[in-house]
Amino acid sequence: MTILSQVIQYTISGITSGSIYAIIGICWSLVYLITRVLNFATGEFVMLGGMLTWGFHKAGVGVPVAIMLAITFTVVVALIMERVAIRPVRHHSEMTFMLITIASASVIKGIVLLKWGSETRTIKPFFSTEVINVLGAAITSQVLCVIGLLAIVTIGLSLFLNRTIFGKALRASAINLTAARLVGIDINKFRLFCFGLAGGLGAITGIVITPITFTGYEIGLLAGLKGLVAAIVGGWTMIGTVLAAFAIGLLEGFGAGFISAGLKDVFALLVMILFLIFRTTSLSTWLKKESL
């Protein structure tokens, strides 16, 4: 491949993974901003989407139905997690929630590993497997699905959060929890809703990306963490998260292509570490405003 087509290819793969990280990052934000819980099991929702679809399909169900079942199931898992592991916690400290969500991620991973083993799985692309050629680089239809999904999610969420009463109430709770409670908002329901939404979005993301990158019990960890990087670097805003996610995706794409494929995951992780370090050395007014 010529350099140009390489560049285009890496850009495409970068935008594809960036879109995924963006949605995952939004899942982290949804839960964190409302509940102040950093849900380390977010990546597992993504994994469940893909794995469950494969599992149901293997059990004999048609792909579209498998997808529906997988999403529903993941949402249920997320709701159960909120109900069983998050809500009963009496001692509300950051560390407790961190430990509990890490533990939940471990449980989910373990169950999947037990049921379906450790091999990677895949599902067929949604539409045809034709490839569009752009100056020597290939775009598959699945890639367009991913980008399309990102567009739908971001636009849909924006509309929801800004135009509906429920959405506005959610934003209000994110800004001031106590005031929200005082006007009668039931924070338990909101928390449940956010977990469910994160579960659903995560699952859909996992399903859409599986034809491209495959799935397996261990993908949740890295995917989740990269989504977290996007959310942190993006300052927990939707635009910021999307931009940061694209940046990470592109960095990964070019890094994997031009430097080393094996160390691809390390790039995103280094980005997070460096960003966090340099953020704290910049002047304190930033820190004072940050809620973490």
Place this chain on the structure above:
Amino acid sequence: MRQKANLPISWILLIAGLMLLPLFIPSSYVLGVMCFIAIYGVLAIGMGLLLEHAGLFSLAHPSWFGLGAYVAGILAARGIVPPWMGIILGAVVVAFISGVIGAPLLRLRGYYLACATFAVLLIVEITLGQLGSITGGHEGLMGIPPLSIGGFVLKTDVHYYFFSWALCLGCLWFLSNLMDSRIGRAIKSFHNSELASKNMGVNIPKLKLEVFVLTAVMASLAGSILCFYLRFTMPSIFGFPLLVEVLTMVVIGGGKTLYGPLLGSFVTVWLRELIHMYLKGILPVMRAEVDAIFFGMLIIVILIFMPGGLAGGIDQLFSLGRKVFARDLDT
């Protein structure tokens, strides 16, 4: 409490018990399990210290364990240095790396530190797997000789049993002295109120780094012993599953006391063995999945129902006992 000049009764009983155990239960299997308890115990105690006493959410702890194992293992496997020196060099390397990484990272608060150290955990695991020519890659490093010190070769489980418990108790002793001293009070003080701690003269960044590096070195020593005991090591041992396991030990045992996580290690490891034995009859099961589910659920259950862990419960029993018998506490 006036610093006592001798070891208290509980220590003497513990040491006596541990020394007598091989006499009464000369089972290689049991001693082997006890080795693991001691080795993981060092990790757990360090993690408990960081999390509960210093308030540092460092999720990178297993990485130091792994690096200690790998440095010692690689150097010994290639015959570059004798094994015991591998242990020391491993500690030096880990001290250096943890110091360099810790200095900027420890400025981060709470969750942010957790995220950054989580990234470190994964980076180390991935890198160890990728540097195949040096580390043996994902399949692991083999051909590690047994530990030998000045001609004496540690071959049997009994040897490693005594060695690992010596390390474990040594670390516990060191750390409990430390936490009882001005350094320990300074650590607890910055956890409670950084503002007041600073104004009382505590150099917080320096102290955080010192604690971080100290516990990292201890983890490294434990990891080195593990690699000589197993004569083998691989990157996946030192990743997320180990993190969950160590966290389980801290949670079960209770982090408020120093010895809690060691108790947690004992309970966790034996419980796991029992579950595996029990399930062997029912499922032809692999260890990793069951562990993952088991540890995860244990953490959740304990955090919800018994946040103080076992040691928390024991401590409550003791203070109750003290009140009942009106023992004279020297103030």
Place this chain on the structure above:
Amino acid sequence: MQEISTHNVLLEVRQLCKSYGGIMALNHVNFKLKKNSIMSLIGPNGAGKTTFINVVSGIYSPDSGEVYFQGQNIAGLPAHIIASEGISRTFQLVELFDSLTVLENAMVGCHTRSQSGMIACGFRRPSARSEENRIRDEAIESLAMVGLEKRASDLISRLPLGERKLVGIARALSMQPKLLMLDEPAGGLAAHEIERLVKLIYNLLEMDLTIFIVEHNMPFVMSLSEQVIVLDGGSKIAEGPPDAVKTNQEVIRAYLGMDVY
């Protein structure tokens, strides 16, 4: 570091400025604090009083200006270094170490006057052990000074606010400072507790201590202080003995928002 002649001026603040979030918390503040005296800083809410203590004790760096302590400019130095120079303080919100006992809180105050490092403490070297005993004794003395030596092994959570504030003072005293800054020491205290506090402060003056009090409570401040400074909106609007300040028109206007004749 610039040196200026000290005479018996312990602390001199020159043109001190500090703003954050767009608000000027300290606006060219100037004054001198004499050794072995009691000076108070008063002013309406938001006047910059706690910011002042935070700047002097090293929590914040000033935007400009100097703080001379014993002739040396300490502005911008880290808090723990300023502490070892001999400046100690208490906190409006007390800020005790909840996981430590009363005695241990006081012992933390001795941190700057001890040296045992990690190795010495971890291995329980004799030097560390004897230093530990010395720290204990000194901390008990500090507790005795505030009348709390019987509560030494109590947990902080058991203590009422008045006693917690006393622990904070004992902790600050353990540092054996030259300058003791009290941030709203009388806040939230009952009348008898305030009386006890006044007695304590007079006792402290007997020792070689200089005391700087930031306070809201007027009668408390006026009865104790030799000199009073008034801040409003970050600027010093008055300075002098209590009687003069009490009748100063600007001060009255600042507090009441109107002229009083």
